[in-house]
Amino acid sequence: MYNSDSNPSPDYDPEQGPQENPANDPWNEPQAEGEKLEIPDYFPDELPLFMPGTLVRHRRYGYRGVVVDFDMSCHADDNWYRANPSHPDRDQPWYHVLVHGSTINTYAAQENLIADASGGQIDHPLVQHFFEGIDAAGYARNTEPWPNFEG
Numbered sequence: 001m002y003n004s005d006s007n008p009s010p011d012y013d014p015e016q017g018p019q020e021n022p023a024n025d026p027w028n029e030p031q032a033e034g035e036k037l038e039i040p041d042y043f044p045d046e047l048p049l050f051m052p053g054t055l056v057r058h059r060r061y062g063y064r065g066v067v068v069d070f071d072m073s074c075h076a077d078d079n080w081y082r083a084n085p086s087h088p089d090r091d092q093p094w095y096h097v098l099v100h101g102s103t104i105n106t107y108a109a110q111e112n113l114i115a116d117a118s119g120g121q122i123d124h125p126l127v128q129h130f131f132e133g134i135d136a137a138g139y140a141r142n143t144e145p146w147p148n149f150e151g
Contacts, residue, residue, distance in 0.1 A: 048070045048072070048093035048095075048110060049110055050070065050095060050115070051070075052067050052069055052070070053067065053131060053137070053139035053141055054115065054138045055115070055117075055118070055120075055122070056095070056114065056115060057114050057115075058097075058112055058113060059111075060086065063100065063102075063106075064099075064100040064116050064118070064122065065098050065100055065106065065122060066097065066131070066138070067095045067097055068096045068098055069095070070093050070095045071093065071094045072093055073092065073093075073094065074107075075094070086109075088109035088111050088112055092110045093110040094107055094108065094109050095107070095110065095113060097113075098122060098126055098127060098130075100120075100122045100123055101123050102124065103124065121134055129144065
């Protein structure tokens with residue numbers, strides 16, 4: 001359990017928070033020529049194709065939307081997954097998508113999404129809660145906390 005009176009590391013200042021110390025950072029250690037830096041196991045092998053704010057289109061159902069968030073693998077429970085008619089692989093990025101022209105939010109596998117280059121805005125009531133504008137790259141995430149969806 002964390003004790004606020006303790007000093008968890010020499011790089012921690014309770015008034016300023018954690019401090020960077022390049023001397024203690026293994027990523028800053030010089031590498032011998034030709035030697036590869038090993039990436040820890042907790043980093044994914046591949047990053048997701050779509051970041052929050054990216055406009056996407058569903059390959060099968062054709063709807064457009066904007067990515068709000070992603071999971072590196074499917075976090076839905078087994079009952080939800082079995083009810084999904086296409087059963088995409090669970091071990092791939094899955095995206096939370098606000099669907100254009102509706103109030104629907106979907107959870108879609110990466111293999112079922114493609115980039116939507118139309119640049120058209122997404123008409124969904126929650127867009128304003130997550131984003132502050134759109135440009136050629138997609139929507140820009142705002143600094144507002146996520147809305148409370150508890151009933």
